[in-house]
Structure formats: C-alpha cells, structure tokens
Amino acid sequence: MRSDLADEVLPLIRSSGDLHRYRAANEHGSQMHEAVDILEEAVGVEDASVVHDVCQRALMSSLRIIMRADDSSGIIGDACQRLIALHPVTATAAKVPVARLVAWMIKFQFDEECDFFTLDPVAYAPVLREAGIARYRAELARRQSDLAGCAQARDGYSHERFVLEHNARRLAVLDRDVEAIIATHARDGSVSAWALETAEAFVEIADVERAIDWARRAALMPPEHQAVRAGRLWRDLLAEHHPGEVLPSSLELFERWPTQSTAAQVHAAAGDRWPGLQQQVVGRLMGRPWEAVAFLLRQLADVDSAWQVAHEHADLMGAGLWGELADARGLSHPDEAVPVLVRLADDELRETGARYYRVAANLLVRARRFAVAAGQGDDFDAVIRELREVHRRRPRLQQEFDRAGLAR
Numbered sequence: 248m249r250s251d252l253a254d255e256v257l258p259l260i261r262s263s264g265d266l267h268r269y270r271a272a273n274e275h276g277s278q279m280h281e282a283v284d285i286l287e288e289a290v291g292v293e294d295a296s297v298v299h300d301v302c303q304r305a306l307m308s309s310l311r312i313i314m315r316a317d318d319s320s321g322i323i324g325d326a327c328q329r330l331i332a333l334h335p336v337t338a339t340a341a342k343v344p345v346a347r348l349v350a351w352m353i354k355f356q357f358d359e360e361c362d363f364f365t366l367d368p369v370a371y372a373p374v375l376r377e378a379g380i381a382r383y384r385a386e387l388a389r390r391q392s393d394l395a396g397c398a399q400a401r402d403g404y405s406h407e408r409f410v411l412e413h414n415a416r417r418l419a420v421l422d423r424d425v426e427a428i429i430a431t432h433a434r435d436g437s438v439s440a441w442a443l444e445t446a447e448a449f450v451e452i453a454d455v456e457r458a459i460d461w462a463r464r465a466a467l468m469p470p471e472h473q474a475v476r477a478g479r480l481w482r483d484l485l486a487e488h489h490p491g492e493v494l495p496s497s498l499e500l501f502e503r504w505p506t507q508s509t510a511a512q513v514h515a516a517a518g519d520r521w522p523g524l525q526q527q528v529v530g531r532l533m534g535r536p537w538e539a540v541a542f543l544l545r546q547l548a549d550v551d552s553a554w555q556v557a558h559e560h561a562d563l564m565g566a567g568l569w570g571e572l573a574d575a576r577g578l579s580h581p582d583e584a585v586p587v588l589v590r591l592a593d594d595e596l597r598e599t600g601a602r603y604y605r606v607a608a609n610l611l612v613r614a615r616r617f618a619v620a621a622g623q624g625d626d627f628d629a630v631i632r633e634l635r636e637v638h639r640r641r642p643r644l645q646q647e648f649d650r651a652g653l654a655r
Contacts, residue, residue, distance in 0.1 A: 252293055253301045256282045260308045266316035276322030279309065283329045290336060299334075299341035303351075306330040310361040327364060335370040345379035353386045356410045365413045369421045380421070387414055416448070423452045439465045439473035446480055459484045463496070467503050475504055482512060494520070505531045507542040514546055536560035540568060550575045554583075566591055574613060581617035588614035589630065596638065604644045608651035615653070628654035 259282035266272045282305060289298045309327045316323050338348055352366050368375070368383060375383060394407050412431070419427035432445040442465035449458035462484060465477030478500045485492045494516040501509040510528050517524050529552075532539035536556055543553035554576050557564050564572075570591055577584030588610045595607040611631065618627035631654045638644050649655070 252285075252289055252297055253304065256285050256301050256305055257308065259285075260305045260312065262312060266312065269317045269319060272316040272318055273320055273322055275312070275316070276318070276320070276326060279312070279323060279326035280329070283326055283333065286330075286333060286337075290333070290340060295337070295340040295342075299337035299343060302330060302333055302337045306334060310359060310364075313363065314361050324363070331364055331366065332370070335367070335374065338371065339374040343374060345375055345382060348374065349379060349382050349386060352383065353390070356414075357390060357407060362406045365410055368414060368417050372421055380418075384418070387411060416444075420448050420451055423454075425454070425457065428452075433461070436464075439468040439470060439477055442468060443473065443477040443480065446477065450480075450484070455484065455488050459488070466500055471504050471506075475500075475506065475508055478504070478509065478512070482516075498524075501528065502531070505535065505538065507532070507538045507545065510538070510542045511546045536563050537565065537568060540564065540572065544568075544572055544575060550579070566594065570610065570613075577613075577617040577620070582621040582623065584617045585614045585621065585623070585627065588617070592634075596634070596644070599641070601643050601647065604641070604647040607644075608647045608653060611648075611653055612651050 259278045262275050264271055264275065266275055286298065286302055286305065289301075306327070309323070309330055313323045313327055318324050348371070352368075352371065356362075356365055368380065371383075372380060390407060391411055394405065394411065415427075416431040419431045428448045429445060432441060432448050434441050436442065442461050446458045446461035446465060449455075449461060459481065462477055462481035466474050466481045468474055468477075481496060481500070482493060485496055494513070497509070497512045497516045501513050510532055513524060513528055514521055529539060529543070532542055533556075536559070540553045540557045540560075543549045543556065550572070553572055557569070557572055569587055573584040573587040573591075576587075592607040592610040592614070595603045595610065611634075615624065615627050615631075618624050631648070635645060635648060635655065
C-alpha cells in the first residue's frame, strides 16, 4: 500500500508555469490526466480515506489551474470532469460524514471562484443516504430563498439559479418522479434539446416507453441538428425494445429531416425492402442535391449517379464533397477526375497563405495520380509548370509545390 499517494498525484495537477500558452496548457492537461489515472487505480486498493483526501485536494487544485489556463482544447476541463466523477466514488468508499460532505458540495457549487462545474446528487446518494439527501435539499432550499430576495439574480442570468435548476433536474431523477422530471427537463416543451434531456432522464430511470415518447418528440422538433441527435436515441431505443418500429420511425424522421444521415438510417433499417424505397428516398433528397450526392456516394457507393447529380447541380456542391467525389470517380474514369481536382486547386490559389497552398498542392498531387493513370502525365506536368509561372511571385507556394513533388 502506497503512503505517498499525494506526493505522486498532486505535483501532476499543480503548476506554477504560464498556462495561458496553448501548448503549455495542453502538456499540463496531459499530466493532469495521468494523475487521475493514478487516483482511479488507487480506488479499492489504497486506504479509502487517503484516496478521498487526495482526490478532493486534486479537484480543488484543478479549479485553480483551469482559471488561469488556455483550455481551448478542453483537455484540462476533461480532467476536472473526471475528478468530479471520481469524487463521489471516493467519498462513498471513505464513508465521509454526511454533514461535512453536504457542506462541501454546497460550497463547491455556490461559493468557489471557479463556477464552471456542478455536482450530481444522484452520484452522491449512496453515501448521503436518505438523511444526507434531506440535508442537501434543505441547503438548496435556503439558497433558493436567498435567491428569491435578490432582484438582480431573479431578473437576469444567475449562476446560483443555474445550479439550483441543475440540482432540481438531478433530484427529480433520483426521486424517479415523472412529473418533476418533465417539469424540470422539458420546461415548456418548445426546444428539441430539452425534450431530448427529458428522454435521457427517463432512460436513466429505465422508464422505456416515456423515453421513447420524448425522444420521438425531440426528433421531430426543430432545430434540425438537435433533432437528428435525438433521432439516434429514438432509433436505438426502438431497436432494443420495439425492433419492428425501427423502419417506420426512420422513415418518419427522414421525411421530417431529409439528410444523408437520416437517409442512411432508412437504408440500414430497410434491409431487403430497400429497393422499393430507394426512389422515394433519393427523390426526396433531391430538394437538397448535395445531400443526395453525399448519400449516393457514401451510403450506396453509386458513384455514377452521384457524379451525374453533382454535375446537374454543380453550383450547390461544396469543395470537400467535390474532392471526395472526384477521388471516387477517378478510380474508374481518371480522365474525368483530373479537371475537377485542378479546378478545386485553382479555387484555393485565389487566396494567399501557406494553408491554401498546401491544400492546392495536395489536390494537384491527387490529380496527377489520375492523369498518369489516364496516360496524361506529361500534359499534366505542363499544367503545373504553367501554374508555377502564373504564381511566380509567391515563393511560399513554390515551396509547397516542391514539398509535394510537383513538376518544375
């Protein structure tokens, strides 16, 4: 049994360096994850009280770190979240006294300078038990009462209100209270993300039918990007509990949100019924032809049809999709892929800067591969030399072309 757990973990968490620099913050974030790894491995092996003490100290140190770091990548925040998830585990193993734990939970969420994080009372329920949860509710009620008397917090954004609402949602789940779950998660039922949160809460308490109902509501409600995410939960729940409803639900979602993603779900669910649905699905996608091209290319591997649709609606195709399509077309018709890739490179060269030049060089390397396959390698090299001449006053472009091995 190690007696130096703190000495092993805490130096990996703490730092006196300048973490406002992105690279330094990322490197330190990696160290923090190493520290969490050590703590997780210590659970159930080392003295439970020691592990909990080190976990809590590491967590509080992490808050001080993230407050002065450039955590654009999220690596430090992820380490903090891992410690937050570990804390109730270590508290339960250490049998932390309820009064002390509740006081810490309230202080962590309401009174720390770093207010980026919340805690989950559901995770603490095994150690708090009924009496501890009651004490925790009483403390929340006191904070709620204090908030009610504050006009600024009542009328505008308030961290305290955010924390109270979060806890109300989690306690509704802990209580398995259907009405409270709907009231706290769905709010007025007007936003897909809220309906999805409601479905996820019902999943958590194993209320499958209500989860399916709320996932369906969320999937058919705008905005589209949130609805499509909800659609995945709806489909997964049906696949597990009502497999016969997967295809009808996939079709309903596709008709509401006709994208390559929802079309792919129909294709996957249809099985041997797909031939009878293909015309309907592809026809519906033609209202957004770039989605039709992506579906034909990526899901059906029908390069010929994708190529035809793309050329019929050329102005609506993005550069990335054109490049992907040209690479696929080049495998069977290399001569047809070359001009598309050259055009994409020309588009990149309308801008200046190393990033654009590298993209253009990559496109031209791919184009040359197809030109050689089509027996047009020499002609293509002449095109490259002409491009070099046109852009002779761009030395960085010449360097990127050289690095790519393009003709001089």
